[in-house]
Amino acid sequence: xxxxxxxARLIAALAVLCLSTLAAYAAPARQQINITAYNISxxxxxxxxxxxAIAIVTFTAMDDLPIVSFELNNGLALTKVTDGHNxxxxxxxxxxxxxxxxxxxxxxxxxxxxxxxxxxTGKLVGADTSPVEGIKLAAIGDPISILLYPGRWFPMTxxxxxxxxxxxxxRVPADESVVGSGSGFAAKKTLPAxxxxxxxxxxxxxxxxxxxxxxxxxxxxxxxxxxxKVWVTDKRKPxxxxxxxxxxxxxxxxxGIFGQPESGRLNIVELPEDLGASAAWAPEIIAIAGNRIVDxxxxxxxLANTLAHQWWGSKVSPYTLNDAWITNGMCRYAELxxxxxxAGKNSFQTSIGDLSAEAxxxxxxxxxxxxxxxxxxxxxxxxxxxxxxxxxxxLRWELGDDxxxxxxxxxxxxxxxxxxxxxxxxxxxxxxxxxxxxxxLAPFFxxxxxxxxAPAFGDKFSVFRLGNNKGFRTIGAxxxxxxxxxxxxxxxxxxDGKTELKRIDVSGNDSNYSIETFGRPRKITIDADNWLxxxxxxxxxxxxxxxxxxxxxxxxxxxxxxxxQKALDANRNSSLASYRIxxxxxxxxxxxxxxxxxxxxxxxxxxxxxxEVWSHVQLGRIFDVTGQRDRAVNxxxxxxxxxxxxxxxxxxxxxxxxxxxxRETTEN
Numbered sequence: 001x002x003x004x005x006x007x008a009r010l011i012a013a014l015a016v017l018c019l020s021t022l023a024a025y026a027a028p029a030r031q032q033i034n035i036t037a038y039n040i041s042x043x044x045x046x047x048x049x050x051x052x053a054i055a056i057v058t059f060t061a062m063d064d065l066p067i068v069s070f071e072l073n074n075g076l077a078l079t080k081v082t083d084g085h086n087x088x089x090x091x092x093x094x095x096x097x098x099x100x101x102x103x104x105x106x107x108x109x110x111x112x113x114x115x116x117x118x119x120x121t122g123k124l125v126g127a128d129t130s131p132v133e134g135i136k137l138a139a140i141g142d143p144i145s146i147l148l149y150p151g152r153w154f155p156m157t158x159x160x161x162x163x164x165x166x167x168x169x170x171r172v173p174a175d176e177s178v179v180g181s182g183s184g185f186a187a188k189k190t191l192p193a194x195x196x197x198x199x200x201x202x203x204x205x206x207x208x209x210x211x212x213x214x215x216x217x218x219x220x221x222x223x224x225x226x227x228x229k230v231w232v233t234d235k236r237k238p239x240x241x242x243x244x245x246x247x248x249x250x251x252x253x254x255x256g257i258f259g260q261p262e263s264g265r266l267n268i269v270e271l272p273e274d275l276g277a278s279a280a281w282a283p284e285i286i287a288i289a290g291n292r293i294v295d296x297x298x299x300x301x302x303l304a305n306t307l308a309h310q311w312w313g314s315k316v317s318p319y320t321l322n323d324a325w326i327t328n329g330m331c332r333y334a335e336l337x338x339x340x341x342x343a344g345k346n347s348f349q350t351s352i353g354d355l356s357a358e359a360x361x362x363x364x365x366x367x368x369x370x371x372x373x374x375x376x377x378x379x380x381x382x383x384x385x386x387x388x389x390x391x392x393x394x395l396r397w398e399l400g401d402d403x404x405x406x407x408x409x410x411x412x413x414x415x416x417x418x419x420x421x422x423x424x425x426x427x428x429x430x431x432x433x434x435x436x437x438x439x440x441l442a443p444f445f446x447x448x449x450x451x452x453x454a455p456a457f458g459d460k461f462s463v464f465r466l467g468n469n470k471g472f473r474t475i476g477a478x479x480x481x482x483x484x485x486x487x488x489x490x491x492x493x494x495x496d497g498k499t500e501l502k503r504i505d506v507s508g509n510d511s512n513y514s515i516e517t518f519g520r521p522r523k524i525t526i527d528a529d530n531w532l533x534x535x536x537x538x539x540x541x542x543x544x545x546x547x548x549x550x551x552x553x554x555x556x557x558x559x560x561x562x563x564x565q566k567a568l569d570a571n572r573n574s575s576l577a578s579y580r581i582x583x584x585x586x587x588x589x590x591x592x593x594x595x596x597x598x599x600x601x602x603x604x605x606x607x608x609x610x611x612e613v614w615s616h617v618q619l620g621r622i623f624d625v626t627g628q629r630d631r632a633v634n635x636x637x638x639x640x641x642x643x644x645x646x647x648x649x650x651x652x653x654x655x656x657x658x659x660x661x662x663r664e665t666t667e668n
Contacts, residue, residue, distance in 0.1 A: 033068060033157055035059040036205070038166040040154055044213055046142045046173065051076065052121040055154045059116075061108040068108065069094075069101045070155035073138050075129030076122035084115045098131040098152055118155050127276060132376060135276040142215070143233055144272050145172075148280050148287075149209030156209070160327075161318055161419060163205035170211055171197045177216045179231055179269045181208035181283040202283055204262060205417045206314055210282035212269045219267075222248065232270045232293060239294035243268060243303075246296050247286065250304050253338055254311065259409045261310040262416075268293070278302055281309040298647055300342075301335050308334035315412055319419035321371035324380075325449075326420050329388015330408075336389065350608070352393065352530045357542030358386025359454075359533055361550075366450045367391070368422050378550045390533045391448050395429060397531040398437045398444060398488070407432045422449055436488070436505070443486040448533070455480035455506075456535040457489070457526045471518040478504055478511045478526060492528040495519030541567045541574050548580055557584050575604030575611040582618060591622045598622075610646035613639050617653050624661040633657055 035057060042053035057070075072078075074095050081089045081102070092101045108114060122129075127136040130151065137151030147153045149160075156162075170178045173195060180200035187199035202208035217237060219229035222244035228251065230240040247268055255261070263284050270290045271280065279302055280287040286306050292299040308331040318324045336355065340348035362379035367387060373380045396404040411420070411428055426445045433441055461476025478489060486507040493500040497519035504513045527534060548563035561584060567577035582597030598615040606612055620635035639653035 031062055031158060031162070032065060033059045033061055035157060035162055035164050037164055038154065038168075038209075040166065041169045041171075042147075042211075043171045044140050044145050044147075046140055046145055046176075049123045049125045049140045050121065051124055051138075051140050051147070051153065053119075053154065055118045055120075057116050057118060057155055059114055061110055061112050061114065064107050064110050065104070066107040067101060067103050069099050070118075070157060071097075071099050071131065071152045071159075072120070072155050073122075073124065073129055073131065073152045074098050075124045075138070076120045076153070078118060078120045080117075080119040082117050089116070098129075100155070124151075124153070136272075136274065139272075141272075144212065144214035144270065145176075146271065146275070146287075147211040147213075149207055149282060150280075153211075154209065160207060160313065160324075161320060163207065163317060163417065163419070164209075165205060166200070166202050166208045168200045168208075168211065169197055170200070170213065171195055172213045175215060176213050177219075177231065178211060178213040179216075179267050179285060180211045181206075181285060204283075206262070206283050207317070208283050210280065210285055210287070212271070212285070212287060214270070216270070220244065227264050228266045228268065230268045230293075232290065236270050236290045236293050239296050243288075243293050243296040243299075246300055247303060247307065249342075250300070250307050250338055253341055254304075254308060254334060257337065257405055257408065258311045258334075258412055262315050263310075266307075266310070279306040281306050281313065283310070283314045286310075301339065304338045305331050305335040311412055315417070316415045317419050319421045321375060322368050323420060323422050324370065324375070325367045325384045325388030325391065326422065326425060328384035329386075329390075330392055332385045332389035333392045336393075349530055353538075353542065354546075355386055355389055355393070356454075356530070356533055356539055357546045358382050359390045360535070360539065361386070361543050361546050363387065363452050363454070366452060368449050378547070378554075382546075382550075387448075387533070394444070394448065394487075394532060398440055399429065399433055400437075403432050403434065403437075440486070440488065440505075443484075447482075447485060447487070451484075453482060454533045454535045455482045455485050459491075459524055459526055461524060463521055465520075466516070471516060472520050474513075474515045474517070474521050474524070476513055476524075478506050478513065479509060480506065481509070483509060487532065489527055489532065490529065491515070492525045493517055493521050494523040494525075495521050537570060540570045541577065544570065545574075545576050545580055548577075552580075552584065557588070560584060571605070573603075573605040575601040575606055575615075576608060578604055579611045579615060582615070586618060586622065591626055595619060595622050610644060610649065613642040613644040613646065613649040613653075616642070617649055617656070620653065620656055621661040621663075624656070625663050629660060632660065 037058040039056040040053060042051060044051060078091050078100060081091055083089055089102050094101055124138045124140045126139065127134055130137050132150065137148045138153045139146055168180055170180065171191065172178055174190065178198035182200040182202040189197045191197055215233060216231040217234060219231055220240040221229055222241045225244055225248045228244045228247050230244050232240050247266065251266060265284050267285050269285060269287045270293060271287045273289050273291050275289065278289045278292055288299065288303065292302060312327040312330040318327050336348060336351050339351055361382045363383065365373060367383060370380055370383060399407060407429055411425065415424065426441065430438060430441045458479040459476060460479065461474050464473045466473055474493065489504050489506045491502045491504055493502065493515060495517050500517050502515050504511060544563045544567035548560040551560035551563060561581065564577045564581045567574050578597050578600035582594045582601060585594035585597060598618050601611045601615045616635045616639035620632040620639065623632035623635060636653040636657045640650055645651060
């Protein structure tokens with residue numbers, strides 16, 4: 001169990017289904033074709049896991065092309081491909097990068113518009129044929145079939161950068177429903193042989209490439225919320241209405257800060273739980289793993305992040321993978337903006353600390369060059385999500401709330417149905433900024449988009465008493481280790497009387513200041529509200545723990561233990577590092593070592609607070625599986641006494657007090 005904040009697997013999963021591929025699938029330096037429209041007719045046969053489809057693809061050649069390539073799931077075989085003149089086109093399958101290649105007798109002319117027809121079929125079952133290792137993105141089965149856009153279940157290019165329109169006709173067994181982008185349920189048509197057809201038509205350039213079919217109940221709505229429909233199997237019915245109500249709150253909040261999305265309709269659809277990821281999105285679609293729909297209270301941040309893609313991904317998209325930080329980062333920050341609105345400033349500030357660790361975990365490449373990295377790597381994901389979100393957080397500090405929200409709405413309006421470049425973000429921010437902020441933004445973007453690292457701040461100062469009872473003058477300098485860094489920084493001066501705030505323009509290694517206060521300064525804090533991405537001793541611990549979590553998610557527990565040990569080397573009292581080590585030992589059934597680590601977590605710095613309650617729960621489980629029921633009950637009782645129900649800890653403890661914890665034989 002990985003608790004309770006954003007586990008590495010969840011972060012990775014969101015990135016995968018938002019914008020990610022393996023290295024082999026990264027977009028070429030120069031895009032060869034621009035696909036503009038699809039007309040797809042597909043038959044799904046869950047009993048045999050079979051997909052059979054015809055895709056009519058309209059595209060423009062971006063250059064004179066003797067060779068044309070399309071990405072296509074390795075589980076699908078082409079049976080026939082013809083051009084606009086009905087001439088057959090021989091193809092070559094390249095399984096190493098899930099693509100098919102056509103060597104043409106007559107090259108396509110630059111700027112020519114072409115229409116090719118692809119006929120193909122195949123079995124889609126697990127993740128073996130998936131373009132993304134370990135993630136099942138396209139599978140036909142019972143009770144739910146998934147054809148997610150990143151699964152390349154139709155010929156495509158330019159993942160989440162090449163926008164297109166799509167008309168789709170999907171045929172399934174008559175007892176199944178189909179969800180897609182554009183009107184579908186009302187377009188159901190009954191067919192012979194106990195089959196049904198659903199029609200979808202998305203006419204705006206975007207990414208309407210996801211189809212989910214299954215034995216869903218009739219769509220469920222919450223009272224007074226008619227624009228949100230929830231599609232679930234009978235097993236997940238209890239979570240449908242509460243989840244719709246939560247989605248409505250988040251949808252209303254985001255519409256307020258971003259403006260209206262391209263569609264006011266939203267379909268929340270159940271995903272299978274063996275997908276390897278927790279969420280996916282498409283225009284009008286939020287797809288969530290079934291167990292997360294039932295656990296709606298703990299899925300609000302996952303929902304917020306996924307929902308934000310109706311604006312940041314659907315309404316606008318990255319121009320290239322080098323610009324992926326814009327949409328990935330803004331979805332991550334939208335999640336925190338909703339947290340700030342719903343849970344308050346303290347929860348928001350805690351999450352900014354986690355976000356800073358995510359931003360610096362692999363900060364060795366500028367954001368604007370990430371397109372040359374493996375987009376499925378921890379580095380790409382951590383930076384586009386974490387550092388991308390921190391760039392928006394710091395930009396909010398530069399522009400102020402009013403300017404920042406104006407900037408977001410304007411960006412979405414100006415680039416609706418288009419791709420956004422990093423320079424577009426900078427130019428618009430500079431146009432909206434006023435006063436000193438306008439001059440600060442060029443160095444701001446140079447530092448955070450084109451540079452790496454974060455400043456480590458220091459403060460050296462002296463306090464002098466002023467005559468005639470006029471108070472005190474503090475003369476000092478903010479120090480930091482990045483010679484080219486320039487940005488305003490806030491000082492908080494706590495005195496015998498009122499707390500003073502002072503904005504200091506930091507430039508270079510030393511920036512002098514002079515501050516007068518009536519009361520004697522007792523404590524001076526640099527950036528107390530965490531508006532800036534900065535290097536601190538505490539962050540060193542968080543970064544090591546995050547890297548460890550990501551390694552655990554990849555199955556490399558040995559390397560993860562090394563990272564956790566780095567965290568303990570930086571802070572011997574880190575409860576979080578000790579807890580994560582205990583998790584590994586518990587999963588390995590090394591119960592004595594696990595118990596020692598959970599006790600270390602209880603004796604540590606209690607950061608974050610939830611480590612206390614969950615360490616007691618985990619100790620209780622260890623005593624249960626080792627036949628020491630009395631000691632187990634005592635630990636569960638201590639967990640309940642904390643009154644900390646983070647991720648349902650108190651509920652878990654109370655249940656285990658009534659019935660001993662029993663480890664499933666299938667657990668690792």
